[in-house]
Amino acid sequence: MPTELDRDATIYIAGHRGLVGSALWRRFEREGFANLVGKSRAELDLTHRRNVFEFFESLRPGVVILAAAKVGGILANSTYPADFLSENLQIQTNVLDAALNVRVPKLLFLGSSCIYPKFAEQPIREDSLLTGPLEPTNDAYAIAKIAGILNIQAVRRQYGLPWISGMPTNLYGPGDNFSAEGSHLLPALIRRYETAKNNGDEYVINWGSGTPRRELMHVDDMAAACLHLLENYDGDQQVNIGTGRDHTVSELADIVANVVGFEGEIRWDPEKPDGTPRKVLDVGVLERSGWQSTRTIVEGIADTVDWYRQNEAEVRV
Numbered sequence: 001m002p003t004e005l006d007r008d009a010t011i012y013i014a015g016h017r018g019l020v021g022s023a024l025w026r027r028f029e030r031e032g033f034a035n036l037v038g039k040s041r042a043e044l045d046l047t048h049r050r051n052v053f054e055f056f057e058s059l060r061p062g063v064v065i066l067a068a069a070k071v072g073g074i075l076a077n078s079t080y081p082a083d084f085l086s087e088n089l090q091i092q093t094n095v096l097d098a099a100l101n102v103r104v105p106k107l108l109f110l111g112s113s114c115i116y117p118k119f120a121e122q123p124i125r126e127d128s129l130l131t132g133p134l135e136p137t138n139d140a141y142a143i144a145k146i147a148g149i150l151n152i153q154a155v156r157r158q159y160g161l162p163w164i165s166g167m168p169t170n171l172y173g174p175g176d177n178f179s180a181e182g183s184h185l186l187p188a189l190i191r192r193y194e195t196a197k198n199n200g201d202e203y204v205i206n207w208g209s210g211t212p213r214r215e216l217m218h219v220d221d222m223a224a225a226c227l228h229l230l231e232n233y234d235g236d237q238q239v240n241i242g243t244g245r246d247h248t249v250s251e252l253a254d255i256v257a258n259v260v261g262f263e264g265e266i267r268w269d270p271e272k273p274d275g276t277p278r279k280v281l282d283v284g285v286l287e288r289s290g291w292q293s294t295r296t297i298v299e300g301i302a303d304t305v306d307w308y309r310q311n312e313a314e315v316r317v
């Protein structure tokens, strides 16, 4: 049963300065929500349990979206698994417990497509969760996210609150982290190619073999899907959020090269991890609920390259 969110509700977007949180903020503002609340990590560190409880007791939000997490690309995840597991468990347990304490009526928890088994049948359906071993480069992060899904299901069962979970595919867009070592594929490529073009370099070196396939979604589409789910979905099972279309890393690199205008050679570094060979989501549940992604990958990358060029001095690196 669709339920429109009250445009005057107090909506706490945890992680509102990140890639996802800032896109959610833009989307909700555009849709007329008047009481959005965000706190930077410096203002409220979500690993500090007591502070998180006090914040929720004073704010008593009507809607919470949990987009705060320790996030990084394949190398960051495989180099710092203990940090990814511990910080994410702390952040989400504190936020979900504090939200339960004041009985927040609507809540969306965000995980990631890496929760699914490394060799899950493609496209990956929601019910393939916990049917096989995880991809080792991000298993610690994935376990924290799986705990979050179970936390939402447990609250629904024990307390009857209509909280939900969304599992986005790989995302990109304005506000991304463009760090050379810590970022995801697309921001890394955009910065590398733009720098190479500006420096007149003859070649760039990308990671791995270029053969893995990835599904990439523009973060503004993902934010629209999140609002849609909050208004149109009330179920126990996590919902995949993606486009349902994927490309090889090498194809994505060629698109970035074309959009940026880099004409040099592309080399590959086999010492860097490839990660899972393929993870394209089955987006049937999302589409049957009434939302579908329409932006093409070329449009999305062109938008992000424009944003990068206009904000190069301030991007996160």
Ligand SMILES: NC(=O)C1=CN([C@@H]2O[C@H](COP(=O)(O)OP(=O)(O)OC[C@H]3O[C@@H](n4cnc5c(N)ncnc54)[C@H](OP(=O)(O)O)[C@@H]3O)[C@@H](O)[C@H]2O)C=CC1
Residues within 6 Å of the ligand: 014, 015, 016, 017, 018, 019, 020, 021, 039, 040, 041, 042, 044, 045, 046, 047, 066, 067, 068, 069, 070, 071, 091, 110, 111, 112, 113, 167, 168, 169, 170, 171, 172, 175, 176, 177, 184
């Ligand atoms: N990026 C992607 O490709 C994908 C992301 N997701 C999910 O989306 C969510 C958001 O990711 P994304 O926006 O990319 O990540 P970002 O790194 O861009 O943003 C994360 C945000 O979390 C905040 N944060 C981190 N640690 C703490 C803390 N201890 N206390 C308070 N705030 C904290 C940061 O705050 P501050 O800015 O103040 O430091 C930042 O705003 C995550 O749950 C992630 O799993 C899912 C699939 C793919």
Ligand SMILES: C[C@H]1O[C@H](OP(=O)(O)OP(=O)(O)OC[C@H]2O[C@@H](n3cnc4c(=O)[nH]c(N)nc43)[C@H](O)[C@@H]2O)[C@@H](O)[C@@H](O)C1=O
Residues within 6 Å of the ligand: 071, 072, 073, 074, 075, 077, 078, 112, 113, 114, 137, 138, 141, 169, 170, 171, 182, 183, 184, 185, 186, 188, 189, 206, 207, 208, 209, 212, 214, 249, 272, 273, 274, 275, 276
């Ligand atoms: C969203 C998801 O993101 C992470 O998983 P991932 O999909 O493997 O992430 P990625 O974007 O970093 O890499 C995708 C592919 O791209 C190749 N690749 C080439 N060149 C660069 C490059 O320069 N940087 C990066 N990062 N990758 C590169 C790289 O070798 C790999 O084959 C999870 O850890 C976890 O955080 C998670 O949930």
